Amino acid sequence: MTRSPTSGPLAQALKAAAEAVNGELDRLLPPAEGPESRLLEAMRYASLDGGKRLRPFLAVQSAALFNVSPSAALRVACAVEMVHCYSLVHDDLPCMDDDDLRRGRATCHRKFDEATALLAGDGLLTRAFEVLAAEPTHSDPMVRCELVWELAHAAGSQGMVGGQMVDLLAAELAMDVPAITRLQQMKTGRLIGFACESGAVLGKAPAQARQALRNYAHDLGLAFQIADDLLDVEGDAAEVGKGVGKDAAAGKATFVSLLGVERARAQASMLAEQACRHLDPFGAKAELLRDTAKFVVERRA
Structure with a gap:
């Protein structure tokens, strides 16, 4: 039986990870003095x-599979969350999706202004x-270099940024299921x-584990996006925390x-089940990751 994402071990773990990430982000992004204080704000x-x-929860949980130091895992978790948040700030700008609401409150450019949001x-x-790249993330500089390379590849023109470019053009393209x-x-x-x-990078895990x-991430990511598409059609803006119905309106x-x-x-449910099967080599240690795959297709926000 699927455990409810609003209660039980997964809910507790998500809450604990979010609190830890918030605390570490607060430390890594301290308020500033002087004219640049508006940027840090x-x-x-x-x-x-x-x-x-x-995303930071996934980083923390994957690190736990290899007994990685919690402080190192938390730094990587914050790094991936900073990249994700930067992408949301830019996606919300008038030149992109032109959104007014994000996470249940005003988008960054509405709260501040477009130039400040761009710089943020x-x-x-x-x-x-x-x-x-800093030494507290890992004592081995080669591990730090690999993390930098992997995140740059994931976020750059062959990854997130390239995907955003395709998304901007999607209404003008003949998009079938493979293209989507x-x-x-x-x-x-x-x-x-x-x-x-x-x-796995932090833990210097073998290739098979990586x-x-x-494979788990591949199926999880697709299940997550299908669930997002369903929320855009069926969700309530107040519950989802952002505008809905945008894709249909944009064609x-x-x-x-x-x-x-x-x-x-x-299809989302099938992908979630398939994602769980990829975790078989990790046994019970990966149970929260299995619950996460089920959670992403059941969420209402």
Whole structure:
């Protein structure tokens, strides 16, 4: 039986990870003095006390599989969350999705202004790599270099940023299911993939273990995006915490528009189950990661 995502071990673990990430982000992004204080205020506004913290949770849980130091795992978790938050700030800008609501409150450019929001995103992105490259993340410089390379690859033109470019053009393109799958693997899946595999990098895990986590992340990321598409069709803005119905209004092809609601929901469930099977080599240690796969297709926000 699937455990409820709002109660039980997963809910407790998500809450604990979110609190730890918030505390570490507060430390890594301290308020500043002088004219640049507005920039730090916007960076903190965009990244503290909000969101599901799914990506950092995945980083922490993958690290736990290999007995990685919790402090090292938390630094990587914060780095991936800073990159995710930067992407949200930029995605919400008028030149992109032009959104007014994010995580149940005003988007960064509405709270501040467009130029400050742009710089806040830039600041979060660069701070993420500064954190990964610093010695407290890992004593082995080769591990730190690999983390930097993997995150850059996941976030760059072959990953999240490239996927956002395709997404901007999607309404003008003939997008079938394989094309949508590739778009979402780039835009959403690569960063989730980094989060899942980062623990194996920190733990210097063997290739077989890394591949299992990579496969898990592939299916988890697609299930997550299909669930997002379903929320855009069926969700309530107040509950979801952001605007809904945007894809249909923009004429964008999505998993739901191509497959229909019921087939899309069935596909998400199948992917979640498949993701869980990739974790078999880790046994009971991966139970929270299995619960996470079920959670992403059941969530209402």
